[in-house]
Amino acid sequence: MFFIRMMNDMKIRKKLAVTFISVAVLPLLLCGLFLTGKLREIVIENAFVQVSTNVERVRKRTEELIKVPLDISNRLMNDGRMKRVAGQKYNSYVEVIQAYRDYTDIRDYLQLYKEISGIRVYAENPGALDNWEFIQPDRTVTAQDWYKEALAQKGLVGWNLIQDERKGSDDLSLIRSFPLDASGRKGVLVINVDKRRLSSILEQESFPTLIVDNRNRVVASNEAGVLGKALSDIYADPNILSLQEGSYNASINGKASKVVIASLQPQDSWNGLRTISIFSIAGITRDANQVIRLGVVVITASLIAAALLIYASASLLSRRLLRLSRHMSKVRSGSWETFLHIDGKDEIGLLSKQFNALVREVNHLFNEVQETNRQKSLVEKRQNEMKFKMLASQINPHFLFNSLESIRMEAHIRKQDGIAEAVWLLSTLLRSSLETGSGRIPLGQELERVRCYLDIQKFRYEERLQYQLTVDAGREGMLVPPLIIQPLVENAVVHGLDHHAEGVFISVEVKAFQRGVQVKVSDNGAGLSADRLHLVRQELASPAEDEGEQRIGLRNVNERLVLLYGESSALQIDSEPGAGTLITFFIPGGDSQ
Numbered sequence: 036m037f038f039i040r041m042m043n044d045m046k047i048r049k050k051l052a053v054t055f056i057s058v059a060v061l062p063l064l065l066c067g068l069f070l071t072g073k074l075r076e077i078v079i080e081n082a083f084v085q086v087s088t089n090v091e092r093v094r095k096r097t098e099e100l101i102k103v104p105l106d107i108s109n110r111l112m113n114d115g116r117m118k119r120v121a122g123q124k125y126n127s128y129v130e131v132i133q134a135y136r137d138y139t140d141i142r143d144y145l146q147l148y149k150e151i152s153g154i155r156v157y158a159e160n161p162g163a164l165d166n167w168e169f170i171q172p173d174r175t176v177t178a179q180d181w182y183k184e185a186l187a188q189k190g191l192v193g194w195n196l197i198q199d200e201r202k203g204s205d206d207l208s209l210i211r212s213f214p215l216d217a218s219g220r221k222g223v224l225v226i227n228v229d230k231r232r233l234s235s236i237l238e239q240e241s242f243p244t245l246i247v248d249n250r251n252r253v254v255a256s257n258e259a260g261v262l263g264k265a266l267s268d269i270y271a272d273p274n275i276l277s278l279q280e281g282s283y284n285a286s287i288n289g290k291a292s293k294v295v296i297a298s299l300q301p302q303d304s305w306n307g308l309r310t311i312s313i314f315s316i317a318g319i320t321r322d323a324n325q326v327i328r329l330g331v332v333v334i335t336a337s338l339i340a341a342a343l344l345i346y347a348s349a350s351l352l353s354r355r356l357l358r359l360s361r362h363m364s365k366v367r368s369g370s371w372e373t374f375l376h377i378d379g380k381d382e383i384g385l386l387s388k389q390f391n392a393l394v395r396e397v398n399h400l401f402n403e404v405q406e407t408n409r410q411k412s413l414v415e416k417r418q419n420e421m422k423f424k425m426l427a428s429q430i431n432p433h434f435l436f437n438s439l440e441s442i443r444m445e446a447h448i449r450k451q452d453g454i455a456e457a458v459w460l461l462s463t464l465l466r467s468s469l470e471t472g473s474g475r476i477p478l479g480q481e482l483e484r485v486r487c488y489l490d491i492q493k494f495r496y497e498e499r500l501q502y503q504l505t506v507d508a509g510r511e512g513m514l515v516p517p518l519i520i521q522p523l524v525e526n527a528v529v530h531g532l533d534h535h536a537e538g539v540f541i542s543v544e545v546k547a548f549q550r551g552v553q554v555k556v557s558d559n560g561a562g563l564s565a566d567r568l569h570l571v572r573q574e575l576a577s578p579a580e581d582e583g584e585q586r587i588g589l590r591n592v593n594e595r596l597v598l599l600y601g602e603s604s605a606l607q608i609d610s611e612p613g614a615g616t617l618i619t620f621f622i623p624g625g626d627s628q
């Protein structure tokens with residue numbers, strides 16, 4: 036403990052000098068003389084043992100890896116739900132999609148087990164669809180040798196390098212047939228072994244090592260450019276192509292080499308894999324001889340030059356670390372504009388670059404947090420203003436709803452069903468508007484509010500107003516800001532019917548994309564002139580005043596979209612006189628309640 040404390044308190048300059056003299060020079064002299072004599076003997080003796088051990092380790096790790104797809108295939112073979120989804124008769128595409136959506140075992144396996152990269156079930160079923168989990172085999176697939184072998188082997192497992200139609204790449208895959216039903220129909224199960232996991236088994240091998248299938252195709256290698264190639268195109272030695280187990284001497288590319296082969300025959304499989312490792316004898320001995328020669332030169336040169344260089348190196352290292360320490364003290368005191376420049380690409384140079392990057396990133400994050408908080412406050416302010424205006428008009432919601440219900444019942448008693456329906460729609464619309472908070476609501480609730488509003492207007496305009504609401508399936512639960520579509524529809528009704536005696540057709544379309552949904556509100560009404568359209572676009576693009584009356588209209592909707600999702604979600608307006616108006620915006624994400 037005393038020695039460690041003394042070394043920790045010592046300056047780096049002195050520490051390096053003492054350490055070099057006491058730990059490097061003396062042991063180097065003694066060990067160098069002994070090791071140079073033994074190095075060649077040890078390298079040659081251990082090379083073969085190392086390769087044999089590595090091959091066995093690769094074989095065992097590969098066996099452990101492919102046990103995962105083998106276990107999954109056994110589960111799927113006994114999975115009656117999977118067989119029903121693959122083989123049952125479907126009367127419509129809706130039934131197919133619902134069956135695929137309800138069966139999640141394949142997706143669960145892909146998420147739980149990183150050892151596999153894909154599962155495909157090939158089953159002939161005219162009423163089914165392809166979804167990259169259940170696939171209808173075409174003639175190209177059924178003509179493949181692996182597909183024919185899987186059907187012929189009656190449930191045994193096969194291992195082959197086959198192409199994945201989704202990615203267009205060749206992967207080592209488990210292939211296995213299974214009965215679809217009692218009539219004798221069969222399907223084929225394909226489970227891809229994760230290519231990165233398989234390759235990682237060989238990455239740390241110091242000698243060229245390959246894993247090949249029973250057709251002598253390379254399924255994994257630590258050498259670049261050989262994956263998927265035939266073994267005969269790389270090594271023409273007949274023993275490499277045919278020998279299943281053992282080791283032998285060979286001439287590879289004109290050099291005397293040692294080849295070690297280990298076979299892997301998984302359980303319940305009609306074929307297996309082989310692990311092949313090759314090392315050059317001349318390369319092993321050459322390295323040993325070179326190390327011996329270099330060792331003598333390095334030891335001699337180091338002893339002469341070390342005494343001169345150690346002091347200069349320690350001084351340079353100490354000065355650079357002191358500069359780094361001073362700049363860190365500046366940052367601790369709150370100076371975020373500091374910049375440290377230290378020459379060199381060593382650890383201290385990299386540390387200085389990382390220090391500068393860290394300071395910039397922290398400063399950027401600090402500014403970003405401030406900007407985020409500002410925008411969040413602005414959004415909450417807009418939402419609270421809108422809520423306050425709604426609340427200001429309530430006075431007594433309970434009295435208002437009771438009064439509307441009394442009017443509706445009186446109209447119903449007097450057999451004025453149209454008026455009763457309109458009063459009920461107005462009550463529903465007012466209630467949903469008054470209950471709207473500053474959070475987000477499901478898209479389906481916002482569209483229902485739009486439908487209520489349009490039905491009320493249709494009561495007023497009768498056949499002059501027609502509308503259509505279209506939304507892609509599965510998006511009704513997506514959370515959106517409240518009152519984000521209804522003001523646009525209201526604008527279409529008010530301005531679309533203006534000077535347009537023939538009436539107007541209003542369409543609201545919600546289309547799903549991978550990154551979110553696109554909302555289109557269109558009408559075939561009077562439209563806008565070019566000057567009026569230019570003015571509207573300018574008003575939307577200009578910043579809103581912090582104070583003053585804000586109306587719930589195009590600007591309110593546009594400001595909330597920009598504040599919540601950025602400029603890419605701003606309203607896009609297109610219009611032509613006499614042809615109508617189209618308003619489009621995009622809401623990213625897919626969060627649901």
